[in-house]
Amino acid sequence: MIKLIRNLFRKSWMIFANLSMQKKLVVIFVFLITLPITYVSYSSYRSNSNSVLASTTASAGQMTDNAMDKVDRYIEDLKRYTMLPLYNKDVQKYLDQQGTDWDKNSTVNMFLMYLTNTKEEISAVYMTDHYDAIFYYNKPGLNELYPYERLAEWRTRTEQAGTAPVLTGTHPVRVNGSEQRQVFTVMRSIQSVSTLKNIGMIVIDVDLSLFEDIIQPLNTVTHGDTWIVDELGKVVYNRDPSELGKDLSGSPLLAQATGQRGNFRLDIGGEPYMAVYSVSKSTGWKTLVYIPLKELLAPMKQSRNAMMIMTLSIISFALLVAMIISYALTKPLKRTVQLMKQVQRGKLDVRVNVKYNDEIGMLGSHFNRMLGRIRDLLQEVYETEKSKQKADILALQNQINPHFIYNTLESIRMLAELNDDDRVAELTYLLGLLLRYSITRRSDEIVTVRQELEHVENYLQLLQLRFPDKISYQFMIPETYYDLSIIKLVFQPIVENAIFHGLEKQAEPGSITITAWNERDDVMFSIHDNGVGMSEERLDSLNQSLTDGKTDKFGIGLRNVNERVRLHYGEASSLVVNSTLGEGTTVILRISGLMKAGEPERYQ
Structure with missing residues (x-):
């Protein structure tokens, strides 16, 4: 091993010793000044960046957990609200009663009004009786609702869930004619306390302003973009309304978010991002915050710029010193440059007077050999040109031969026709056509x-x-x-x-x-x-x-x-x-x- 290192060092030294003087000076300045400073600056910046990144990521993860916890508590409250009809005897009675009257309408509407006003974000509450009559109460601003368009979907989802509540992600509902409003919904079937049979459904629509109040502080602190997706990968919330309801199940945005919580890096639009995510155990919804790395590392920019300026200043000074020394050592080359200019003007009988065996002496020797080679090549070009002229003349002569053969065959054909030998004439004619077609010029290929x-x-x-x-x-x-x-x-x-x-x-x-x-x-x-x-x-x-x-x-x-x-x-x-x-x-x-x-x- 020691012998191998020694041989490697010897070979490296020989390579360095055979470099030109200018390259030696540049290598020395790079290793003695530039490389150590660059290494220390980079190591310091890397260490600080990793520390800041880890701290910021942990903080963002904690904030994401807190935001998800608020959403979970809110949805749990809604699920408990859907159980209230079980404890209201009047509601139980009227839901199992066919038809409507003033008492039924007033009792059910009072109950729905109470539920609607329990939380500010609830936009509307619907209830159906055993005979599919729909009662609802909504917040101001929603002048017209169209619950019968959604009745079939409600019935399907609640029948599949049995007595359990159903949570649906963000979806559009029609209000006020043709207007679309994005909401998420909690619903549950209502069972009779006495018969345990389904006597209706209760449906609660919640406006997305709930998420804006919870997520906006998170986006402000992290300078990121927060997404909430349901268990199927569909977008429940994003500050861009056009993204709501989009299916991200096969998107790279979710590909690495496989655990209950964590973080990973990815590129979005060619920019590096840090993604922090958390999965709700209650709803299965996943909250992801995509934070630009340039925002996470923003506190390090000033320190990095100062280090870069210092490093560049030292490198510039080192290069200046190297240039001064190199100039002093390259003055003898001026004579060689003057001779090169004479060669450029066509004077090939010049010669460098070599005195030393250093780089300048080697340059002079190679220059003299180059001039000798140029003179030899010029002579070779002259001889080659003469040979090419002879070959061109021979090619022109050879082009005559196929045409001569074709003309000869044509003469034979004419003699055969004169002698009434049609078979020979036709054979000669066809052979002439074949030969004429085969005589290929570049323009006829x-x-x-x-x-x-x-x-x-x-x-x-x-x-x-x-x-x-x-x-x-x-x-x-x-x-x-x-x-x-x-x-x-x-x-x-x-x-x-x-x-x-x-x-x-x-x-x-x-x-x-x-x-x-x-x-x-x-x-x-x-x-x-x-x-x-x-x-x-x-x-x-x-x-x-x-x-x-x-x-x-x-x-x-x-x-x-x-x-x-x-x-x-x-x-x-x-x-x-x-x-x-x-x-x-x-x-x-x-x-x-x-x-x-x-x-x-x-x-x-």
Whole structure:
């Protein structure tokens, strides 16, 4: 271990010793001045920040528990209020009585008025009798209520709960015509004391001003945003009215709030927040306070800024000293810079007089070697340019040869026609067409599907002259595909491969079928032969050679087409071979995005 440390130290020292003088000075000043001060400043700020964060988080958690406790006590009071009809004999009697009269209305309304005025936040209290007649009393400001719209929901919830009270989260109710008001509700079914049967329901709507009075002090102290959600994850309260009733069950805001109480960090809108939460054991509601970390750490900003100013001042002073020393040491470089300017003006016969082996001496030596290399490279460029001129002349000469061959074939065809040898004339004519199509200039590399299929047809007709009654073919291409643009010589190598490796090896006649269809913007071409096919091992080897770049003696033409298509149309294009021994072979060519190209270009 000691030996390893010693070797590591020696290597580090060698690296440091081989640095330039300017880098050595910068490293020394960084380690001796900047690094210790930065470390101490950061450690102090980090420690104080963690202490402030822990203290503030604990305080916010206590306030959250207190707020939740107030809400729990309020809701427990409401649940006890829903039991009061059990102890009022008159209410019990009238709820089981069919129809309404003045005594029933006055007794029930007095009871509802009493309940409504027990707490300021209660907006309305409703009661139904055994025959679904609804009585209610509401606070001023609610001129019209529509309890019959909610009757079915009340009955469903109370029947499911039995004799237990039901607490529903924040939801909108219609009041005063089309106005919507957000409330949360406590309800319970009312049982007859004598028969223990349901004789009605009592429903209490509570205005959200209850939460504003409890939560506003919490938001003010923590500078945060408080949310109350029910056990299903729906928002019961937030200071933004548009958030009320929203389902947060799958939101990152609740993902980490899994215990009864605690805190966690998260990002909201790209800003870091500390979330403090507490879960009510009574209601199951969860209170969460999202506090911006910049607010929690606000007391540390002034201290941090002072430390940063002090650190930057010391670093600036250290850099100033380093610059002065570096300038004193780099004066000998001025001569080298002057020589560089002469080289820039084209004078390459200059040379630095190297006296020492320090950094400046090494720079002079490298400069002299660089000038020698530049002179060598200029000579190489001159020789390369001469070779390129010779190659261009040779290429121009070679371009003459294909045209000469084509013109010669045309002359042979004319002589064959003069001698009434139609078979030779037609064979020569088709060979000339094939040769002319294959003479590719850069401007003619893109053709239409129609031109490519005509080239394939010429090739097949030539083979039909060679092998009469041996080969047949058909093209099943949608008419709209004929004017699509495609690179030249895509189909012919595949057809050639199918004939010489599929049809030629069987005694009976064979056929070539070319079909096409599209998959979204990709166009699929199928070239099928009913030849001898190939084994699974041979097929796997062929498909592997199309992807790994290795040459296959039967797949050179296919690999050439595959590489050209992928280079021109992208990696999504492909060529795949499917074959069954004794049944034939199908080549599927996918050209990516060919349908998306729009109106095809026209080629002569």
